[in-house]
Amino acid sequence: MNADASSARKVLERTAAAEWRRRQSGPVVFTNGVFDLLHPGHIDVLEGARAEGAQLVVGINSDASVRRLGKGPDRPIRREQERARVIAALAVVDAVVIFDEDTPSALVEALQPDVIVKGGDYAPDTVVGAEVVRARGGRVVIIPLTTGQSTTSIVERVRAVQS
Numbered sequence: 001m002n003a004d005a006s007s008a009r010k011v012l013e014r015t016a017a018a019e020w021r022r023r024q025s026g027p028v029v030f031t032n033g034v035f036d037l038l039h040p041g042h043i044d045v046l047e048g049a050r051a052e053g054a055q056l057v058v059g060i061n062s063d064a065s066v067r068r069l070g071k072g073p074d075r076p077i078r079r080e081q082e083r084a085r086v087i088a089a090l091a092v093v094d095a096v097v098i099f100d101e102d103t104p105s106a107l108v109e110a111l112q113p114d115v116i117v118k119g120g121d122y123a124p125d126t127v128v129g130a131e132v133v134r135a136r137g138g139r140v141v142i143i144p145l146t147t148g149q150s151t152t153s154i155v156e157r158v159r160a161v162q163s
Helices: 014-022 040-050 063-069 080-088 105-111 130-135 151-162
Strands: 028-033 055-061 095-099 115-119 139-143
Touching (some): 014 095, 014 105, 028 105, 040 055, 055 063
Parallel strands (some): 028 055
């Protein structure tokens, strides 16, 4: 990977991301996920999230975190730095942070976003970090799921073709 590329510069360590956030003047939106195989459902959530504010920061689960989530023995398919770089290359994304914890709670605490966004498989009261955002007068937004789009279904289709 070309470390000098613009998208690579958007992948920040937590401390640098918190400093970046303090410099932002408009509403900062946060979302997170594994983003293992980028698909239209991911794009819908990311574009919907970006529409909610001036800046979008995306938390990416580390490889170890993904394995603890129980997504399957072959997951993640792409390494954390690869997943972060792909998300950072999207025009709607302003910053990306990899987190190693089981949830993004500590990252949300560090970033203090104005809006937190998740896909439709969540309810507003189940979104990790919602209480931090609401305590500051922020909002929790749920973007409807895109029918037929999930990394798990893509992996299952590929396995079916191989067998």
